[in-house]
Amino acid sequence: MLTRRTILQAAATSAGVALGLPLTAQRLVASSSESTTPKRIIFFMQNQGFDPATCIPKGIHNSGSLANAELPEPISPLEPYKDRLHIINGLHGLHTSPSHSAFFGALGGYRGGDGVPPSAATIDYELSKALPQTLLPHLCIGMDSIENMTSKPTLATLSASGAGQPIFMHSNPNHLYQMLYGSISTGDIRLQHEARSNVFNEIEGLAAAKGQSLPAGDGQRYRQFVDGFQDINGLRERLDKVSGHLQKFAPEVDERYTQPEFETDWHDVLLDLGISALTSGITNTLTIGSGRGEIFGAWKGLGIEQQGHNLGHMKQPDNPIWIKIRQYNSRMLVKIIESLESVPEGSGSMMDNTLIVYTSNNADSQHTRGTNWPVMLLGSFDGAFKTGCFTQIDGNRPINALHTTLLRAAGVTCDRFNMDDKLAQKFDDGNGPLKELLV
Incomplete structure (x- = not known):
């Protein structure tokens, strides 16, 4: 039987799985120093x-x-x-x-x-x-x-x-x-990527709004869910910004x-x-x-x-x-x-x-x-x-x-x-x- 709790648990896990990251905020902003090897x-x-x-x-x-x-x-x-x-x-x-x-x-x-x-x-x-x-x-x-x-x-x-x-x-x-x-x-891969991106953006927005009305315990669990989609969407946006660079390295x-x-x-x-x-x-x-x-x-x-x-x-x-x-x-x-x-x-x-x-x-x-x-x-x-x-x-x-x-x-x-x-x-x-x- 699906309950609000099991839905939240599954959603939070899906967010982490999709990105391949733990259910905590990750460093997704690249930074470099010329003196750093x-x-x-x-x-x-x-x-x-x-x-x-x-x-x-x-x-x-x-x-x-x-x-x-x-x-x-x-x-x-x-x-x-x-x-x-x-x-x-x-x-x-x-x-x-x-x-x-x-x-x-x-x-x-x-x-x-x-x-x-x-x-x-x-x-x-x-x-x-x-x-x-x-x-x-x-x-x-x-x-x-x-x-x-x-x-x-x-x-x-x-x-x-x-x-x-x-x-x-x-x-x-x-x-x-x-x-x-x-x-x-290009082709199906691009269409799937765009469709999934749109879904993730919508879910992140809905989750952020709905989570405010939850009890404290569920709210914290829901926050992990929201953070997971923020991580996914943040990574997608950053990869989009360097798409010209990535083009040189993507496997066929x-x-x-x-x-x-x-x-x-x-x-x-x-x-x-x-x-x-x-x-x-x-x-x-x-x-x-x-x-x-x-x-x-x-x-x-x-x-x-x-x-x-x-x-x-x-x-x-x-x-x-x-x-x-x-x-x-x-x-x-x-x-x-x-x-x-x-x-x-x-x-x-x-x-x-x-x-x-x-x-x-x-x-x-x-x-x-x-x-x-x-x-x-x-x-x-x-x-x-x-x-x-x-x-x-x-x-x-x-x-x-x-x-x-x-x-x-x-x-x-x-x-x-x-x-x-x-x-x-x-x-x-x-x-x-x-x-x-x-x-």
């Missing part, structure tokens, strides 16, 4: 775990250079970019309960679980606040089976702006294209959007949209969830018939299925690198000021306690991070220490990310950033 960061989270044997070259056990090493087959596409790579082994996430997935806990560094709301902001959101402002500070995209992406075009399991404030991932590229580039499109719409043969067609165009959002300057923080932080996911386009949970029960080293998935991921990383390298910035390219963080949302395997959480970094983040090397962390340092390091590199004073002294006494034998990673 336009840094950006990308998180690529693959579900089902990241076995260290699939990324650590054979024979390497101690920290050192990758110059004379041959990368394992699963990440072999990254061989030409080995001098930009930093492989990290030995961090842990015991406190996140990552079996099957740590969900929000992977990027939050706290206890997670299926259906458990975030207990604090995640590192990607915190970095989006610290980096130079953009029109859309944080963009999240999620890749899954075509059935899941169609039935649930948005899903929130990985990123959050605060306690109980999840951030939605976009999984339908048609919806995301319309949001980002509807104002410069083809049959992969409307008639995908496999889910990987949507994976590929979602990646294109994410890259275009970075190169155009719409955003400086991109989070990619392959498997969307859950135990599902499919890659039929790679010739893999197995799906979802079953993939997590397979050993990853020397497994032809996981070699295909990891190589597919690595080719995506290469595409990001090459795309950012092609755009001049300062005395170099956009990639010189970018960092890619590749890992899993549940440590080293699907069924894991989180004793080892391998991570790969690509790029130096404007010279902040060491590259072309392998680092073995032998102490009891949690993934929170990596998150702290990222914040430090972004200029934020932080000794521990989302970990109080009591928790640190049990799970962290150090303090501050991982000095082994920084220049």
Whole structure:
């Protein structure tokens, strides 16, 4: 039965989902300073775990250079970019309960679980606040089976702006294209964009007027609803103002959007949209969830018939299925690198000021306690991070220490990310950033 309360709840959620943002006001006004380095960061989270044997070259056990090493087959596409790579082994996430997935806990560094709301902001959101402002500070995209992406075009399991404030991932590229580039499109996409804009404008006005007569409790909930549409309409207006600039970066719409043969067609165009959002300057923080932080996911386009949970029960080293998935991921990383390298910035390219963080949302395997959480970094983040090397962390340092390091590199004073002294006494034998990673 529909009641005023359920209508308000659904409307508020729809507003947040449409924009892919939490239900709070967001920074949508771009600002820049000539003295500010336009840094950006990308998180690529693959579900089902990241076995260290699939990324650590054979024979390497101690920290050192990758110059004379041959990368394992699963990440072999990254061989030409080995001098930009930093492989990290030995961090842990015991406190996140990552079996099957740590969900929000992977990027939050706290206890997670299926259906458990975030207990604090995640590192990607915190970095989006610290980096130079953009029109859309944080963009999240999620890749899954075509059935899941169609039935649930948005899903929130990985990123959050605060306690109980999840951030939605976009999984339908048609919806995301319309949001980002509807104002410069033609045909049906343009008509849909204009129709939706008119509806959102009308709803915002009606909501603002009607909300004044509601009781205090419902009024506050209604205010979130109004703010959500203000955010949507504000973003549309700002993107309209830079439509001439965006025209240079919008991907070409083809049959992969409307008639995908496999889910990987949507994976590929979602990646294109994410890259275009970075190169155009719409955003400086991109989070990619392959498997969307859950135990599902499919890659039929790679010739893999197995799906979802079953993939997590397979050993990853020397497994032809996981070699295909990891190589597919690595080719995506290469595409990001090459795309950012092609755009001049300062005395170099956009990639010189970018960092890619590749890992899993549940440590080293699907069924894991989180004793080892391998991570790969690509790029130096404007010279902040060491590259072309392998680092073995032998102490009891949690993934929170990596998150702290990222914040430090972004200029934020932080000794521990989302970990109080009591928790640190049990799970962290150090303090501050991982000095082994920084220049």
